[in-house]
Amino acid sequence: MSRNKTRSDIIEAAVELFNTKGYAGTSVRDISKKANVNVANISYYFKGKQGLLEECLTSFFEMYLTNLEKEVFLLETTSPHECLKRAIRNILTFQRENHLLTRFVWREVTIDSQIVREIISSYLVKERYFFKSIIEKGVQEGAFVNLPISLVIIQLKSMLSMPFLNSQYLREVWQVFPHEKYFIDKYMVLIERWIDETLSTPTTAINMDKKGVI
Amino acid sequence: MSRNKTRSDIIEAAVELFNTKGYAGTSVRDISKKANVNVANISYYFKGKQGLLEECLTSFFEMYLTNLEKEVFLLETTSPHECLKRAIRNILTFQRENHLLTRFVWREVTIDSQIVREIISSYLVKERYFFKSIIEKGVQEGAFVNLPISLVIIQLKSMLSMPFLNSQYLREVWQVFPHEKYFIDKYMVLIERWIDETLSTPTTAINMDKKGVI
């Protein structure tokens, strides 16, 4: 991504440590030591510890939203049902590839830290808008049942973040960690069932099922 | 609770700040300032910041497990189905009364902090044992369907902590915060539906339904 090695080493180390010890619990010295880099470089590249945090959060959400947005663009030509499933798969794949960062971001979001709120609130608005677009289209077309939009989004978001926040439980249930190969396939089954059984109208679900069978 | 005012003032302030800014992000000075108390008292009463953390975690889990355990004791005379619902209501009530502490504890648990792990791991073992006792009894008696025990426990735990970790979303959906009056009644409906529809065998659910109707 960034062509500079020192810079990317810092980010990598930071993600790992933020994830393990939390933002406040990690010192820039820890990071610089883990990255095999001089401390001053952190201030040089990111204008301080907070800048490094912003970089992490920003880059996460940029990628996260891109994965969501590109499916919204296809709404005109694809069914909302299909769109939603593909968006979810995109996001899970992206999160699997960045599982440490993912875990850190979704956890830190639950802290009411002013700093974090300021950085990410606009992203959350966008996220909500994208999900809403897909779901409302589906409702209009009669594909999705008319549930309160907030409830649906919450359940969705919860399902998307859960495996990363509670990875230890995943292992117990499926003998799979979210960063491992088959995680997505296994988890998608669960989510698709939710979409088909809870979110979709009977007709849609059956049609989809047929397609899947054929 | 404890008859000493200074001591309980410290705990109250700590819970509030730990909740808002995280353990690592909170300084003892912050706490002492909020509690209107001399800093040294924190070391005096809790042997340091970490001792204060331990006090919070320990007292949470003691109460939490008590609420669970007392229903397990009744397993011999009450149906597992009834037991489970009452245990859940107990826990929700307790958590509602201590919603800040609850939120803090379940969040901090997701950090792999060695300190936290050491303190609470034995509590988690107990928790698991209690839930398992209820559920397995139910399965034996044919009241519950035979799902993987880990999966059931995870879903249960997730439902128990969710409202406190994502309180802002609750408001969106139900115009209710978890610390408000009717929260429990509203939320219990959702959980009971899950118990009846997903966890219970058809017969049990129907019987229960009848009772409820009558």
Added chain:
Amino acid sequence: MSRNKTRSDIIEAAVELFNTKGYAGTSVRDISKKANVNVANISYYFKGKQGLLEECLTSFFEMYLTNLEKEVFLLETTSPHECLKRAIRNILTFQRENHLLTRFVWREVTIDSQIVREIISSYLVKERYFFKSIIEKGVQEGAFVNLPISLVIIQLKSMLSMPFLNSQYLREVWQVFPHEKYFIDKYMVLIERWIDETLSTPTTAINMDKKGVI
């Protein structure tokens, strides 16, 4: 000495700890814990940590000087040679019985701590005066050789404190610790040899020798 148990327990604990860890390195809490006594008692009985130090130093020097003074009083009726030896034996005996305190005092004296200097300087003047009295009388009577008085006193003092400051070496040489039974007899031999061979005029030494033989 002091009829109060709490008070004497404090002193005993203090002497032990001051000896092991030094005055500055010992906290009043350490002392109160070792004495099984409430911390506030130290301030109550001694008006603070420094007062406790003064008590230790004062009581040491009072006893130390008494042992020296009572032989000086006998100078009129006894030979200086005899006086000196008896004074030394007195002091060694007293120091042996209070070897921890002794070690602490002579060590702390080597620190230029203002506090200590203020407390003990007058005692040191007295001490010097007493030694001087004995030695000068001996010189006048022709029993002692006319060495510089300061030199003699230094050597004397050095011999009197050495076994307590370097107790570990004593064990190596004589298999004896200064607080053990036969220490004084063994050590007196060494000192008496120094008095007879270095300090005394030939005549005196020989006479003394005869007496000893007879």
Added chain:
Amino acid sequence: MSRNKTRSDIIEAAVELFNTKGYAGTSVRDISKKANVNVANISYYFKGKQGLLEECLTSFFEMYLTNLEKEVFLLETTSPHECLKRAIRNILTFQRENHLLTRFVWREVTIDSQIVREIISSYLVKERYFFKSIIEKGVQEGAFVNLPISLVIIQLKSMLSMPFLNSQYLREVWQVFPHEKYFIDKYMVLIERWIDETLSTPTTAINMDKKGVI
């Protein structure tokens, strides 16, 4: 010595204060103030107050033992009598040049502080070995009388440290402080007399005397 000014300023200030007020009685703020340096530098350069202590002790013993060792190496080509005298002169010269550090080290050694013991015990073993080598060679060659080795070493060590521990007395006797110019010459007379009269066999002493005369 070390090319870094801040670092050496800290050491210099520390030695002075440790000497005056003892290790435990000196605060890092005192040191940093005296050295005109920011407090954090002490941790930066020495990893804390204890690290600074170790640095002082270690550097003292390294130099001290070097001065001793280089004479032991010459044992094959020089007489033990000569060796011993030269070793002593070396050590006294070194100690004179670092009289504050010397006084501090030999005093702090008398405290049974675990920290100090751990750092220096191996140095003391070496020191003993070196002295032993010289003296035993002398005994084998018939130059030194066969006294218990421990006794000789203790007396030696006592003579080597005494002027620095009791510098105030030195002034009284010789109008000389150990850090002043002629101290070594004056004091060496005393020590050489002890070597010739007490430690050496008659023959050796006489021969040495002759040489000295010639």
Added chain:
DNA sequence: TATGAATGAGGCTTCATTCAT
């Protein structure tokens, strides 16, 4: 006489950052 609570000062250390090189 003895105690536990409470305090303000000061202890040592770590923090994030800046700056000259």
Added chain:
DNA sequence: CATGAATGAAGCCTCATTCAT
């Protein structure tokens, strides 16, 4: 670009002491 030195602020903790009981 990268570094090591240096700093001031803030971190947590212990200190000796006081006070009401």
